[in-house]
Amino acid sequence: MAKKIFVLFPDGVGLRNFAFTNFKEVGEQQGFEVIYWNHSVFPLQEQLGYKEVVLQNTQIHPKTATLSRARKRVELALNRKRLKDPIYKTYRFPLRWKGLKNVMKSLFVSYHEQFSSTPKGWQNLMDAMHAAEKSTNRYQECLQQLREHQPDLVFCTTQRATQAIAPLLAAQELGIPTACWVYSWDNLPKGMSTVETDYYFVWSQLMKEQLLTYYPKVRAEQVFVTGTPQFEPHYDTSLLQTREAFCESHGLDAQKRYVCFSGDDQTTSPLDQYYLEDVAKAVRKLNDEDFNLGVVYRQVPVDDSGRYDLVLEEYKDVITSVKPLWKTMGSQWNEVMPTKEDFVRLVNTCHHCDLVVNICSSMVFDFAIHHKPCIYPNYEQPQLKKGIRDIGQNYKYVHFRSMPKDAVVWALKKNEIYNALKLVLEGRINPVPTAQRWYGVINHPKNPEKASERIWEGIAQILH
DSSP, rough: OEEEEEEEEEEEHHHHHTSSSSSSHHHHHEEEEEEEOOSSSSSSSHHHHHHHHEOOOOOOTHHHHHHHHHHHHHHHHHHHHHHHHHGGGOOOOOOOOOOSHHHHOOOOOHHHHHHSSHHHHHHHHHHHHHHHTTHHHHHHHHHHHHHHHOOOOEEEEEESSSGGGGHHHHHHTTTOOOOEEETTTTTTTTOOOOOOOOOESSSSHHHHHHHHHHOSSSSSGGGGOOOOGGGGGGOOGGGOOOHHHHHHHOOTTTEEEEEEOOOOOOOOOOHHHHHHHHHHHHHHHHHHOOOOOEEEEETTTTSOTTTTHHHHHHHHTEEEEEEOOOOEEESEEEGGGHHHHHHHHHHHHHHSSEEEESOOTTTTHHHHHHOOOOEOOOOOOOOOTTTTHHHHHGGGGGGGGGGGGGGGGESSTTHHHHHHHHHHTTSSSOOOHHHHHHHHHHSSSSGGHHHHHHHHHHHHHOOO
Protein backbone atom coordinates (compact mmCIF):
# COMPACT_ATOMS: atom_id res chain seq x y z
CA MET A 1 0.00 0.00 0.00
CA ALA A 2 1.26 3.48 -0.90
CA LYS A 3 2.48 5.60 1.99
CA LYS A 4 0.18 8.57 2.55
CA ILE A 5 1.91 11.93 2.93
CA PHE A 6 0.11 15.02 4.20
CA VAL A 7 1.77 18.10 2.65
CA LEU A 8 0.81 20.90 5.03
CA PHE A 9 0.22 24.42 3.73
CA PRO A 10 -0.24 26.57 6.87
CA ASP A 11 -0.30 29.56 4.49
CA GLY A 12 0.36 30.20 0.81
CA VAL A 13 4.11 30.70 0.80
CA GLY A 14 4.81 27.05 0.02
CA LEU A 15 2.64 26.91 -3.10
CA ARG A 16 5.46 27.83 -5.47
CA ASN A 17 7.71 25.06 -4.21
CA PHE A 18 5.27 22.26 -3.58
CA ALA A 19 2.13 22.77 -5.68
CA PHE A 20 3.30 24.55 -8.82
CA THR A 21 6.48 22.55 -9.48
CA ASN A 22 6.55 18.83 -10.28
CA PHE A 23 6.89 17.97 -6.58
CA LYS A 24 3.56 16.10 -6.40
CA GLU A 25 4.17 14.18 -9.62
CA VAL A 26 7.65 13.14 -8.49
CA GLY A 27 6.23 11.87 -5.20
CA GLU A 28 3.55 9.85 -6.97
CA GLN A 29 6.14 8.38 -9.34
CA GLN A 30 8.06 7.21 -6.27
CA GLY A 31 4.94 5.44 -4.98
CA PHE A 32 3.55 7.94 -2.46
CA GLU A 33 -0.04 9.09 -2.07
CA VAL A 34 0.14 12.88 -1.85
CA ILE A 35 -2.64 14.75 -0.04
CA TYR A 36 -2.44 18.47 0.63
CA TRP A 37 -3.46 19.51 4.14
CA ASN A 38 -4.52 22.96 3.14
CA HIS A 39 -4.85 26.02 5.33
CA SER A 40 -4.02 28.47 2.54
CA VAL A 41 -6.74 30.46 0.77
CA PHE A 42 -5.81 28.79 -2.53
CA PRO A 43 -8.32 26.02 -3.43
CA LEU A 44 -5.99 23.27 -4.63
CA GLN A 45 -8.66 20.73 -5.57
CA GLU A 46 -10.79 23.27 -7.43
CA GLN A 47 -7.87 24.95 -9.26
CA LEU A 48 -5.47 22.06 -9.83
CA GLY A 49 -7.48 18.90 -9.18
CA TYR A 50 -5.19 17.90 -6.27
CA LYS A 51 -6.44 15.84 -3.35
CA GLU A 52 -6.78 18.11 -0.34
CA VAL A 53 -8.03 18.08 3.22
CA VAL A 54 -9.03 21.62 4.16
CA LEU A 55 -8.28 23.00 7.61
CA GLN A 56 -11.42 25.05 8.19
CA ASN A 57 -10.61 26.54 11.58
CA THR A 58 -8.31 29.54 11.16
CA GLN A 59 -8.06 30.65 14.79
CA ILE A 60 -4.73 30.30 16.53
CA HIS A 61 -4.72 30.97 20.27
CA PRO A 62 -4.86 34.71 21.15
CA LYS A 63 -1.55 34.41 23.03
CA THR A 64 0.37 32.57 20.30
CA ALA A 65 1.45 35.53 18.17
CA THR A 66 2.83 37.41 21.19
CA LEU A 67 4.57 34.31 22.54
CA SER A 68 6.13 33.78 19.13
CA ARG A 69 7.41 37.37 19.00
CA ALA A 70 8.95 36.92 22.45
CA ARG A 71 10.43 33.58 21.35
CA LYS A 72 12.04 35.26 18.34
CA ARG A 73 13.51 38.10 20.40
CA VAL A 74 14.89 35.62 22.95
CA GLU A 75 16.33 33.48 20.18
CA LEU A 76 18.09 36.45 18.58
CA ALA A 77 19.45 37.53 21.96
CA LEU A 78 20.73 33.98 22.54
CA ASN A 79 22.42 33.95 19.15
CA ARG A 80 23.98 37.33 19.84
CA LYS A 81 25.45 36.10 23.13
CA ARG A 82 26.41 32.66 21.85
CA LEU A 83 28.15 33.92 18.71
CA LYS A 84 29.25 37.33 20.06
CA ASP A 85 27.85 39.01 16.96
CA PRO A 86 25.81 42.27 17.05
CA ILE A 87 24.19 41.57 13.66
CA TYR A 88 21.34 39.69 15.36
CA LYS A 89 20.05 42.93 16.88
CA THR A 90 19.25 44.16 13.37
CA TYR A 91 16.82 41.29 12.76
CA ARG A 92 14.38 42.59 15.36
CA PHE A 93 11.17 44.21 14.13
CA PRO A 94 10.16 47.29 16.12
CA LEU A 95 7.60 46.78 18.86
CA ARG A 96 4.28 48.61 18.82
CA TRP A 97 3.52 51.11 21.56
CA LYS A 98 0.26 52.69 20.40
CA GLY A 99 -2.84 51.50 22.22
CA LEU A 100 -3.10 49.66 25.54
CA LYS A 101 -3.16 46.16 24.02
CA ASN A 102 -0.02 46.81 21.98
CA VAL A 103 1.73 48.30 25.01
CA MET A 104 0.92 45.22 27.12
CA LYS A 105 2.14 42.85 24.40
CA SER A 106 5.32 44.84 23.83
CA LEU A 107 6.06 44.94 27.56
CA PHE A 108 5.67 41.15 27.67
CA VAL A 109 8.07 40.70 24.74
CA SER A 110 10.59 43.17 26.19
CA TYR A 111 10.49 41.48 29.60
CA HIS A 112 11.30 38.08 28.14
CA GLU A 113 14.00 39.48 25.89
CA GLN A 114 15.62 40.96 28.97
CA PHE A 115 15.13 38.14 31.48
CA SER A 116 14.46 34.91 29.52
CA SER A 117 17.34 34.91 27.05
CA THR A 118 18.61 31.49 28.12
CA PRO A 119 18.02 28.04 26.59
CA LYS A 120 15.57 27.31 29.43
CA GLY A 121 13.78 30.63 28.91
CA TRP A 122 13.47 29.90 25.19
CA GLN A 123 12.09 26.41 25.91
CA ASN A 124 9.58 27.81 28.41
CA LEU A 125 8.20 30.13 25.72
CA MET A 126 8.00 27.25 23.23
CA ASP A 127 6.20 25.12 25.83
CA ALA A 128 3.76 27.96 26.59
CA MET A 129 3.07 28.40 22.87
CA HIS A 130 2.47 24.66 22.48
CA ALA A 131 0.18 24.55 25.50
CA ALA A 132 -1.82 27.49 24.16
CA GLU A 133 -2.29 25.87 20.76
CA LYS A 134 -3.22 22.52 22.26
CA SER A 135 -6.09 24.22 24.10
CA THR A 136 -7.75 25.43 20.87
CA ASN A 137 -10.65 24.01 18.88
CA ARG A 138 -8.30 24.11 15.90
CA TYR A 139 -6.03 21.57 17.54
CA GLN A 140 -9.02 19.26 18.06
CA GLU A 141 -9.97 19.64 14.39
CA CYS A 142 -6.41 18.67 13.43
CA LEU A 143 -6.56 15.57 15.64
CA GLN A 144 -9.91 14.59 14.11
CA GLN A 145 -8.65 14.97 10.52
CA LEU A 146 -5.47 13.04 11.23
CA ARG A 147 -7.40 10.20 12.88
CA GLU A 148 -9.75 10.06 9.91
CA HIS A 149 -7.08 10.07 7.18
CA GLN A 150 -4.18 8.40 9.04
CA PRO A 151 -1.23 9.82 7.07
CA ASP A 152 2.17 8.17 7.43
CA LEU A 153 3.98 11.53 7.65
CA VAL A 154 3.16 15.24 7.80
CA PHE A 155 5.48 17.43 5.71
CA CYS A 156 5.16 21.13 6.56
CA THR A 157 6.08 23.51 3.72
CA THR A 158 7.38 26.35 5.90
CA GLN A 159 8.92 26.64 9.35
CA ARG A 160 7.75 30.23 9.78
CA ALA A 161 4.00 30.05 10.29
CA THR A 162 2.32 30.03 13.70
CA GLN A 163 -0.63 28.38 11.89
CA ALA A 164 1.57 25.27 11.53
CA ILE A 165 1.98 24.72 15.28
CA ALA A 166 -1.37 23.04 16.05
CA PRO A 167 -1.32 20.65 13.04
CA LEU A 168 2.23 19.51 13.81
CA LEU A 169 1.55 19.10 17.54
CA ALA A 170 -1.52 17.03 16.70
CA ALA A 171 0.53 14.77 14.45
CA GLN A 172 3.16 14.33 17.15
CA GLU A 173 0.44 13.54 19.71
CA LEU A 174 -0.71 10.69 17.47
CA GLY A 175 2.81 9.40 16.83
CA ILE A 176 2.88 10.52 13.18
CA PRO A 177 6.38 11.58 12.03
CA THR A 178 6.69 15.27 11.17
CA ALA A 179 9.11 17.04 8.85
CA CYS A 180 9.55 20.67 7.98
CA TRP A 181 10.93 22.56 5.00
CA VAL A 182 13.07 25.60 5.84
CA TYR A 183 11.50 28.09 3.47
CA SER A 184 14.18 30.62 2.55
CA TRP A 185 17.96 30.96 2.44
CA ASP A 186 17.91 33.81 4.99
CA ASN A 187 15.39 32.46 7.53
CA LEU A 188 17.61 30.58 9.99
CA PRO A 189 19.77 33.53 11.16
CA LYS A 190 16.64 35.67 11.52
CA GLY A 191 15.09 33.46 14.20
CA MET A 192 12.14 32.58 11.99
CA SER A 193 11.73 28.93 12.97
CA THR A 194 8.42 28.83 14.79
CA VAL A 195 7.85 25.06 14.79
CA GLU A 196 9.71 22.01 16.05
CA THR A 197 9.52 18.82 13.98
CA ASP A 198 11.15 15.40 13.95
CA TYR A 199 13.05 16.12 10.73
CA TYR A 200 14.15 19.15 8.71
CA PHE A 201 14.81 19.68 5.02
CA VAL A 202 17.19 22.46 3.97
CA TRP A 203 18.65 23.86 0.75
CA SER A 204 22.34 23.34 1.41
CA GLN A 205 25.10 22.08 3.67
CA LEU A 206 25.54 25.69 4.79
CA MET A 207 21.91 25.82 5.95
CA LYS A 208 22.33 22.50 7.74
CA GLU A 209 25.31 23.89 9.66
CA GLN A 210 23.29 27.01 10.53
CA LEU A 211 20.33 24.92 11.72
CA LEU A 212 22.58 22.88 14.02
CA THR A 213 24.23 26.07 15.34
CA TYR A 214 21.04 28.01 16.05
CA TYR A 215 19.03 25.04 17.33
CA PRO A 216 21.37 22.87 19.44
CA LYS A 217 18.56 20.43 20.23
CA VAL A 218 18.53 19.30 16.59
CA ARG A 219 20.83 16.41 15.68
CA ALA A 220 22.64 16.11 12.36
CA GLU A 221 20.78 12.91 11.41
CA GLN A 222 17.47 14.81 11.58
CA VAL A 223 18.49 17.15 8.75
CA PHE A 224 18.29 16.41 5.01
CA VAL A 225 20.16 18.55 2.46
CA THR A 226 18.13 18.50 -0.74
CA GLY A 227 18.38 21.77 -2.65
CA THR A 228 15.21 23.77 -3.25
CA PRO A 229 12.35 23.23 -5.74
CA GLN A 230 12.22 27.04 -6.05
CA PHE A 231 14.67 27.03 -8.96
CA GLU A 232 13.58 23.82 -10.70
CA PRO A 233 11.42 25.51 -13.40
CA HIS A 234 14.50 27.30 -14.76
CA TYR A 235 15.80 23.92 -15.91
CA ASP A 236 12.60 23.04 -17.78
CA THR A 237 13.29 24.04 -21.38
CA SER A 238 9.68 23.33 -22.34
CA LEU A 239 8.74 26.58 -20.56
CA LEU A 240 10.89 28.74 -22.87
CA GLN A 241 9.20 30.98 -25.40
CA THR A 242 10.81 32.33 -28.53
CA ARG A 243 12.08 35.87 -28.19
CA GLU A 244 9.47 37.05 -30.65
CA ALA A 245 6.64 35.41 -28.70
CA PHE A 246 7.87 36.75 -25.35
CA CYS A 247 8.31 40.28 -26.65
CA GLU A 248 4.98 40.30 -28.50
CA SER A 249 3.08 39.15 -25.41
CA HIS A 250 4.49 42.01 -23.30
CA GLY A 251 4.71 44.84 -25.82
CA LEU A 252 8.50 44.66 -26.05
CA ASP A 253 10.74 45.28 -29.03
CA ALA A 254 12.52 42.07 -30.05
CA GLN A 255 15.39 44.14 -31.49
CA LYS A 256 16.19 45.76 -28.15
CA ARG A 257 18.33 44.40 -25.33
CA TYR A 258 16.58 44.47 -21.98
CA VAL A 259 17.71 45.13 -18.42
CA CYS A 260 15.41 43.59 -15.81
CA PHE A 261 14.77 45.61 -12.68
CA SER A 262 13.38 43.23 -10.07
CA GLY A 263 11.49 45.16 -7.41
CA ASP A 264 11.74 44.62 -3.67
CA ASP A 265 9.31 44.81 -0.78
CA GLN A 266 9.03 47.99 1.27
CA THR A 267 10.80 46.54 4.29
CA THR A 268 13.89 45.49 2.34
CA SER A 269 14.08 48.51 0.06
CA PRO A 270 11.76 51.34 1.12
CA LEU A 271 13.15 53.69 -1.56
CA ASP A 272 13.22 51.07 -4.30
CA GLN A 273 11.43 53.26 -6.84
CA TYR A 274 14.39 55.64 -6.92
CA TYR A 275 16.79 52.83 -7.81
CA LEU A 276 14.48 51.98 -10.71
CA GLU A 277 14.64 55.64 -11.72
CA ASP A 278 18.45 55.54 -11.61
CA VAL A 279 18.44 52.53 -13.93
CA ALA A 280 16.02 54.26 -16.32
CA LYS A 281 18.24 57.38 -16.42
CA ALA A 282 21.32 55.25 -17.12
CA VAL A 283 19.49 53.41 -19.91
CA ARG A 284 18.45 56.71 -21.51
CA LYS A 285 22.06 57.84 -21.40
CA LEU A 286 23.26 54.57 -22.97
CA ASN A 287 20.60 54.84 -25.66
CA ASP A 288 22.05 58.23 -26.55
CA GLU A 289 25.19 56.22 -27.25
CA ASP A 290 23.24 53.87 -29.59
CA PHE A 291 22.82 50.93 -27.22
CA ASN A 292 19.08 50.38 -28.03
CA LEU A 293 18.06 49.27 -24.53
CA GLY A 294 14.87 48.93 -22.55
CA VAL A 295 14.01 48.16 -18.94
CA VAL A 296 11.68 45.32 -17.93
CA TYR A 297 10.27 46.08 -14.49
CA ARG A 298 9.09 43.03 -12.52
CA GLN A 299 7.47 44.21 -9.29
CA VAL A 300 7.67 42.18 -6.12
CA PRO A 301 4.31 40.39 -6.02
CA VAL A 302 3.34 41.51 -2.51
CA ASP A 303 3.81 45.26 -3.16
CA ASP A 304 0.71 47.06 -4.41
CA SER A 305 1.64 50.40 -2.82
CA GLY A 306 1.78 52.38 -6.07
CA ARG A 307 5.14 53.86 -5.06
CA TYR A 308 6.63 53.14 -8.51
CA ASP A 309 3.81 54.75 -10.49
CA LEU A 310 5.39 58.18 -11.00
CA VAL A 311 8.67 56.66 -12.17
CA LEU A 312 6.89 54.25 -14.53
CA GLU A 313 4.96 57.15 -16.06
CA GLU A 314 7.93 59.52 -16.37
CA TYR A 315 10.18 56.89 -17.94
CA LYS A 316 7.61 55.00 -20.03
CA ASP A 317 9.85 55.52 -23.07
CA VAL A 318 12.29 53.01 -21.59
CA ILE A 319 10.43 51.04 -18.86
CA THR A 320 7.88 48.31 -19.56
CA SER A 321 6.17 46.64 -16.63
CA VAL A 322 5.94 42.85 -16.88
CA LYS A 323 3.93 42.02 -13.78
CA PRO A 324 4.18 38.69 -11.98
CA LEU A 325 1.08 36.53 -12.33
CA TRP A 326 0.01 36.41 -8.69
CA LYS A 327 -3.55 36.70 -7.34
CA THR A 328 -4.74 38.65 -4.32
CA MET A 329 -6.96 36.26 -2.36
CA GLY A 330 -7.04 38.00 1.02
CA SER A 331 -5.93 41.08 2.94
CA GLN A 332 -2.60 39.78 4.30
CA TRP A 333 0.76 39.73 2.49
CA ASN A 334 0.82 35.92 2.61
CA GLU A 335 -2.61 35.80 0.92
CA VAL A 336 -1.18 37.16 -2.32
CA MET A 337 -0.91 33.83 -4.10
CA PRO A 338 1.47 32.79 -6.86
CA THR A 339 0.17 31.00 -9.93
CA LYS A 340 1.68 28.18 -11.93
CA GLU A 341 1.64 30.44 -14.99
CA ASP A 342 4.00 32.89 -13.31
CA PHE A 343 6.81 30.35 -13.52
CA VAL A 344 6.63 30.69 -17.32
CA ARG A 345 6.78 34.47 -17.05
CA LEU A 346 9.68 34.45 -14.58
CA VAL A 347 11.72 31.90 -16.53
CA ASN A 348 11.30 33.83 -19.78
CA THR A 349 12.03 37.17 -18.16
CA CYS A 350 15.36 35.76 -16.98
CA HIS A 351 16.04 34.09 -20.32
CA HIS A 352 15.29 37.08 -22.56
CA CYS A 353 16.79 39.90 -20.45
CA ASP A 354 20.55 40.52 -20.53
CA LEU A 355 20.93 41.07 -16.77
CA VAL A 356 19.08 41.99 -13.59
CA VAL A 357 19.38 44.95 -11.22
CA ASN A 358 18.05 44.25 -7.75
CA ILE A 359 18.50 45.12 -4.09
CA CYS A 360 19.98 42.00 -2.48
CA SER A 361 17.42 39.33 -3.38
CA SER A 362 17.87 35.76 -4.56
CA MET A 363 17.00 36.87 -8.11
CA VAL A 364 20.77 36.86 -8.57
CA PHE A 365 20.48 33.06 -8.65
CA ASP A 366 17.49 32.94 -11.01
CA PHE A 367 19.53 34.92 -13.52
CA ALA A 368 22.78 33.05 -12.87
CA ILE A 369 21.04 29.82 -13.88
CA HIS A 370 20.45 31.47 -17.27
CA HIS A 371 24.09 32.65 -17.36
CA LYS A 372 23.01 36.26 -16.82
CA PRO A 373 24.72 38.71 -14.43
CA CYS A 374 23.33 40.79 -11.59
CA ILE A 375 24.03 44.35 -10.47
CA TYR A 376 23.51 45.12 -6.77
CA PRO A 377 23.11 48.83 -5.94
CA ASN A 378 24.50 49.70 -2.53
CA TYR A 379 24.30 53.44 -2.03
CA GLU A 380 22.02 55.79 -0.13
CA GLN A 381 19.32 57.78 -1.88
CA PRO A 382 19.02 61.50 -1.08
CA GLN A 383 15.43 60.82 0.03
CA LEU A 384 16.78 58.78 2.96
CA LYS A 385 15.78 60.31 6.29
CA LYS A 386 15.23 59.26 9.88
CA GLY A 387 12.79 56.39 10.11
CA ILE A 388 13.61 55.04 6.62
CA ARG A 389 15.80 51.99 6.47
CA ASP A 390 19.08 52.14 4.55
CA ILE A 391 19.43 49.25 2.07
CA GLY A 392 23.10 48.86 3.00
CA GLN A 393 22.03 47.03 6.15
CA ASN A 394 20.74 44.16 4.00
CA TYR A 395 24.17 43.27 2.65
CA LYS A 396 25.54 42.86 6.19
CA TYR A 397 23.14 40.06 7.07
CA VAL A 398 24.46 36.59 7.84
CA HIS A 399 23.19 34.97 4.64
CA PHE A 400 25.35 37.36 2.60
CA ARG A 401 28.52 36.24 4.37
CA SER A 402 28.65 33.26 2.02
CA MET A 403 28.81 35.63 -0.95
CA PRO A 404 32.08 36.12 -2.88
CA LYS A 405 32.55 39.84 -3.36
CA ASP A 406 32.69 39.58 -7.15
CA ALA A 407 29.56 37.40 -7.55
CA VAL A 408 27.73 40.54 -8.71
CA VAL A 409 28.68 43.93 -10.11
CA TRP A 410 28.41 46.49 -7.32
CA ALA A 411 27.08 49.99 -7.86
CA LEU A 412 28.30 51.94 -4.84
CA LYS A 413 27.26 55.36 -6.16
CA LYS A 414 24.43 56.61 -8.38
CA ASN A 415 26.67 57.16 -11.38
CA GLU A 416 28.03 53.63 -11.08
CA ILE A 417 24.72 52.22 -12.32
CA TYR A 418 25.58 53.64 -15.74
CA ASN A 419 29.16 52.35 -15.54
CA ALA A 420 28.07 48.89 -14.39
CA LEU A 421 25.46 48.53 -17.13
CA LYS A 422 27.94 49.59 -19.78
CA LEU A 423 30.67 47.22 -18.57
CA VAL A 424 28.28 44.27 -18.48
CA LEU A 425 26.56 44.99 -21.79
CA GLU A 426 29.91 45.40 -23.55
CA GLY A 427 31.12 42.11 -22.09
CA ARG A 428 34.04 43.73 -20.27
CA ILE A 429 33.00 42.26 -16.92
CA ASN A 430 31.23 38.99 -16.19
CA PRO A 431 30.45 37.96 -12.60
CA VAL A 432 28.33 34.96 -13.66
CA PRO A 433 30.90 32.17 -13.03
CA THR A 434 31.41 33.44 -9.47
CA ALA A 435 27.64 33.84 -8.96
CA GLN A 436 27.15 30.25 -10.09
CA ARG A 437 29.76 29.06 -7.57
CA TRP A 438 27.88 30.99 -4.87
CA TYR A 439 24.65 29.37 -6.06
CA GLY A 440 26.33 26.00 -5.44
CA VAL A 441 26.96 27.06 -1.83
CA ILE A 442 23.46 28.27 -0.97
CA ASN A 443 21.79 25.45 -2.92
CA HIS A 444 22.63 21.78 -3.48
CA PRO A 445 25.82 21.78 -5.59
CA LYS A 446 24.88 18.76 -7.73
CA ASN A 447 21.87 18.50 -10.04
CA PRO A 448 19.93 21.41 -8.52
CA GLU A 449 17.00 20.53 -10.78
CA LYS A 450 16.47 17.33 -8.76
CA ALA A 451 15.55 18.92 -5.41
CA SER A 452 12.04 17.42 -5.39
CA GLU A 453 13.46 13.94 -5.97
CA ARG A 454 15.86 14.34 -3.06
CA ILE A 455 13.06 15.53 -0.76
CA TRP A 456 11.00 12.44 -1.56
CA GLU A 457 14.08 10.24 -1.09
CA GLY A 458 14.48 11.82 2.36
CA ILE A 459 10.82 11.14 3.18
CA ALA A 460 11.25 7.54 2.10
CA GLN A 461 14.32 7.25 4.33
CA ILE A 462 12.35 8.58 7.32
CA LEU A 463 9.54 6.08 6.78
CA HIS A 464 11.94 3.17 6.50
